[in-house]
Amino acid sequence: MLRDLESKSLAKKSHRVARLQAAAVCDRPPRILIIEDELLIALMIEEMVRAIGYRVSGVAHTVAMAGQELAKRNYDAVLLDFNIDGRYHAKTADQLAGWGIPFAFVTGYDYLVDPRHEMVPVLQKPFAPAHLRALLEDLVGPGSLPHANGI
Numbered sequence: 001m002l003r004d005l006e007s008k009s010l011a012k013k014s015h016r017v018a019r020l021q022a023a024a025v026c027d028r029p030p031r032i033l034i035i036e037d038e039l040l041i042a043l044m045i046e047e048m049v050r051a052i053g054y055r056v057s058g059v060a061h062t063v064a065m066a067g068q069e070l071a072k073r074n075y076d077a078v079l080l081d082f083n084i085d086g087r088y089h090a091k092t093a094d095q096l097a098g099w100g101i102p103f104a105f106v107t108g109y110d111y112l113v114d115p116r117h118e119m120v121p122v123l124q125k126p127f128a129p130a131h132l133r134a135l136l137e138d139l140v141g142p143g144s145l146p147h148a149n150g151i
Contacts, residue, residue, distance in 0.1 A: 029144035031057035032136065033075035035066045035092065036106065037084045041125070045079060045106065045132070052133045053143025063089055070095065077139040078103040079123070090114050102139040 032054050036042035039061060046056050057075040060066040063084055069075075070092070078096055082088055082105045096103045097120075104121040123135050136143065 029054050030076040030136070030140035031055045031074060032140075033057050033069055033078045034059045035069070035078060035084070036081045037061050038081075041081075048129050048132050049079075049136070052129060052136070054136055054140075063092070066092055075101075077101065077136065079106045080104070081106050082117075083107065083109065088114070090117070093117050093120065104135055104139060 032049050034042055034045050034049070034056060036045060036059070042059050042061060046059055049056050058069040058072065060069045066084070066089075070078075078101060080092060080096070080103050082090075082093065093103070093105070093114075094116075097117075104123055105117070106123045106125060106127075108125040110124065121135060121138065123131060133143075
C-alpha cells in the first residue's frame, strides 16, 4: 500500500512538472478555476488570484456550474470549496485527484469530512493574500507577478 501511495505521489508530481513546463513554454500565468458557492467570497478570491499574478479560467457557484467548468479543462489548478450549497461533494475532489489536477480545498471548516482527502492542501477561510500565494505557488508555481502589489 505504501508503494502504491508513493507511485501515485510521483505520478502527480511528474504531471505537475509537465503542466508547469507547458505553462512556461506558453509564457502565460497558470490558470485557476474557482469553485465557491458564496458569491462575495468567490469574487474576493478571484480578485486576489488576479492580483498575485494568476489567471482565472472560470468561477463556479453550483455543482452543475462546476461540472461545466471542469469539462472545459482550461485550468491548471482548482480552488475548491468542499461544501457547496451546504453539502460535501467528494465526487469533485475525487475527479480532480483521478485526473491528476492540482487542487486545494478552500474552506471555513477546520476539519475534512473524508479521510481519503487528508493529503489535499487546505486553505482555511479567512485567509490573507500571502497564504493564497503560497498555496498556488505550491500547486502550480509562481504567477506572472511574483510580488504584485506587495502581497
